[in-house]
Amino acid sequence: MISTFFRRDRLLLWGGMLLVGILLPRFSSSGLMISLLCQIGIMMIFALSYNVLLGQTGLLSFGHAIYYGAGAFATMHLLNAIGKEGSVVHVALLPLGGGVAALLLGILLGWVTTKKAGTTFAMISLGIGEMVAASSLMFPVVFGGEAGVSGNRVIDKIGLFGVTFGPQVQVYYLIVAWVFVAAMGMFALTQTPLGRMANAVRDNPERAEFVGYNTQWVRYIMLVLSGFFAGIAGGLTALTYEIVTAETLNAYTSGAVLLMTFVGGIGFFYGPMIGAILIVIMQILVGGITHAWQLYFGLLFLFMVLRAPGGFASLIAIQRRLYAAGLFGRVAPWYLVSGIPGALMLVGLIGLIEMTYAALSDEEGEGAIATIKLLGEDYALNTFGPWLAAAAVTLAGYALLQLANRRLFREWNGALATLQGDND
């Protein structure tokens, strides 16, 4: 009974997601919105593929972008190769070619990287990633040097049912379809013997060896499969932007997917998807407003590592459990009480950081007095006033937050204790 219920629950969830994906462009079809959605979709696949390693198999990789990049370059070359004779069907399936290319790369390199787990794996993945990134600049024929490789995704001017992948929104629907397929594939992987043994190897590799499994093989196959899905994401990037540069496979991209996946939450299947949404929004929207977005991102990441290592997904999961047990009402008001000074502190902190940026940036030219705009007023930064105000707001927010949190944590711990008591 219970299992059939969950199955229906799951079906609804997947169906709902698909529906939302399809309907989103109806609400806002501005260019920015569509490209934001495209990027989110691509990153969802990439982050999910990363979590096949980190969340499921316990492998912390610092070089996952090489598979993403391999998929992107392979797709771009395939696109240029089919040139004039191809059809939209071919173009729609190209990311699969990217996936296969990444899979082959995984078969080649994974054998070396997955020899070890843990810290050693992390270091080796970094080294191999750097090696691939460095070699990419050596072979301009394949990687296009600094300029990258570009192509044209519209190879069929008539198209099937008018689909030519000329308009960005058509690519968006292609991405939605691929997100759906790839996410289903990766979810299915968690429900297979290999997927479960990957969890076992993550938890206790020694015991896994003593129940008959070669842990290196488990890691290896998982890495190859994860590379395959990363390659699909890379393929979609190639189609979306019609240009692929060496940046797609460098350490920066590897780091970004790690941050994204972790902030979203590695303990839940949907965690990386939340991470992708959050980070891409930050990147594109916040990044459009301030140069400091990466700093905020770094702060958010450090905060999550120290305070909420389960990521946003685990925070959501706890609220759901509290809600299901009827305890959510008990803590919700205190979220609000803590939220106000928290927001105050954040405003102060952002003010300080932005002012520092403004004061130190040399965009204005030598000698000009840096100013900061707030509510339409310009404030000069060569006086103490604005600095003092921002610092005061930050400190006041911090102090009040500590005070409010004391109560929040008491309620929280109480609620969690009740929750655990119910389960026992």
Place this chain on the structure above:
Amino acid sequence: MTAAIQLQGVTKNFGRTEIIKGVNLTIDRGERHAIIGPNGAGKSTLFHLISSRFPVTAGQIFLKGEEVTGLRPFEINRKGLSRSFQVTNIFHNLSVFENLRCAVLWSLGYKYSFWHRLAGLKDAHHRAEQVMEDIGLSRRHETPAGILSYAEQRALEIGITIASGADVILLDEPTAGMSKSETEDAVALIRRVTEGKTLVMVEHDMGVVFGLADRISVLVYGEIIATGTPEEIRASVAVKEAYLGTSVDHD
């Protein structure tokens, strides 16, 4: 018929210290064999050598007549030898059921499959359910192994060990740290689940040893000084000297 386990001149050095000094031992099929001895005698080390957790320095190990010296742990496991650990060694974040299902997957031939759906594997499901019932953890079905009580974790440890259906079972101090009544339950459990199999165990509790074992070997300072039935061991002068000469362990 060949022996279940045969050790020939098995030696293990850690640095310059010789921990196991040329052990010869034959354990017959279907036998319940206990290895006893004072602390630091090398009992656990001997287990680690048989199960290939550590490589031997010298000597040969045969499993059911086939040489297994130098194989990797998973290779020995696939040949039908399964072991438990003194310090509980389970999959902490997985549920009790998942722990047991992981333990049966290889032996049922699913290997590294990513084309089977776990939920559809009736045989794995039934086998895991059955072992769960055998070890008395059915009501803990969905509980993550990490939050089980100590005695429950020890039972799960044995469950994982026997789940694959291996016919040679090594148990390393299965009752360590248990209360009197927990020990009794554990002994009954061991007796039940190793029916018809070869059992080798390291154990400190003499009640358990003399109650369960068909034969006993006494390991002192890396050497087997006596092997025999419980009566023979009780009567052995060498054993008495060894135990009186050192300190007898009663815990």
Place this chain on the structure above:
Amino acid sequence: MSNLEFILVTLLNGVTYGLLLFMLSSGLTLIFSMMGVLNFAHASFYMLGAYFAYQISTWVGFWPGLLVAPLLVGAIGALVERYGLRAAHRYGHVAELLFTFGLAFFMEEIVHLIWGRNSVDYRIPDELDGTLFTLFSTDFPIYKGFMMGISVAMLVALYVMLTRTRVGLIIQAALTKPDMVEALGHNVPRIFMLVFGGGSALAGLAGVIGGNAFVTEPGMAAAVGSIVFVVVVVGGLGSLGGAFVASILLGCIQTFSIAMTVSLSDIFALVGISLDKTPSISRLTITQLAPILPYLLMVAILIFRPRGLMGARES
């Protein structure tokens, strides 16, 4: 330039660079073997050292910076251990690694914020600008000699500290048996803080003397960081001796490969094989291959000697 001259000069440059790498890898190794933490942000402390020294040199000159910058970096390292790493430790090694990774990211952004995205003009002081000696026809700069001197002095100091002082002996003991040392009543968390701070200070010092020899820019941490990781893998995780050998080896490989302009087809031509028809790959010169050589070495080591050159422990 004769072959002998080329070899000697490049060797000197390689050893100088290798010693600098060892100042970084020794701290990383000590931190790793004591705390089990692979400090991803280690090279970021190197970067901080360079930037601090630059800032101080613009105010009061190079020499005060030589002392103050490493101390400042060390203090920051100690604070990071006390208030960051220790909190992350509760969630295990992956969380610690992630924390140091986030820290590296964060420090790079801070550098962007304060000093901008371009390189800063951190110069060799006038007193050290000049020729120390001339080898055949090549001038060996004073500053290279100075770098060597500082590195060797640090090396000796580190050795004496580890083998002759009480705290050094405790650190050595804690390397192998942290629980035992704690049981003996030594405050292991405080020693951890000390080691982390000390390792960071060492990295900072490397930054002070390396920043002006090379270039001080926000990307310097990432560039050196991955090489230092290669050093640690090649030398063997947790082995100071291995880290030393690997540092010198990699230092020499990098300087030699950058200085050599022969291509693969030239090498094959020496043994009589002509590769004229084959495409780009054989026309690559050793110099062009230089960036990937360390990683190729790492892969080779992993395949043929997974424990590293002198590693004691597996994994």
